[in-house]
Amino acid sequence: MVELNDxxxxxxxxxxxxxxxxxxxxxNGYTLSYDDASHYFQVLNPSEGDISDDELEAVAGGCNDGSCNANCGVLSAGNK
Structure with a gap:
């Protein structure tokens, strides 16, 4: 495996x-096999895993239950 310098x-x-x-x-004068490059890429860009549906909903915002105006601070069409 090729060793990466600083x-x-x-x-x-x-x-x-x-x-x-x-x-x-x-x-930069190095030859990396796909396997070596893949290994280094994973080391340099670690993945924490998939985001759960609950986590996605928590950061995505929006709502579909009709409470968005009260809960999200969005003005309804009649309150412009």
Whole structure:
């Protein structure tokens, strides 16, 4: 496995995909296999796991039960 130096690590943190990480490495004189690039990408961009439906609802906002005006502070059409 190719070892990333500090300079390449700073560049690698900017990669948005495994393929982009491979390209950045190549531009800096390194050859990373897809498996190595995938490993480094996961290390640099750890995933905490999927968001639950309850967590998604808590951050998404909005409502469908007719209480949005009272609970969300949104003006109804008649109160403009």
């Amino acid at each position: 300079g390449l690590l700073l560049i690698a943190k900017e990669a948005k995909s495994v393929e982009e990480l491979q390209s950045l490495a190549e531009e």
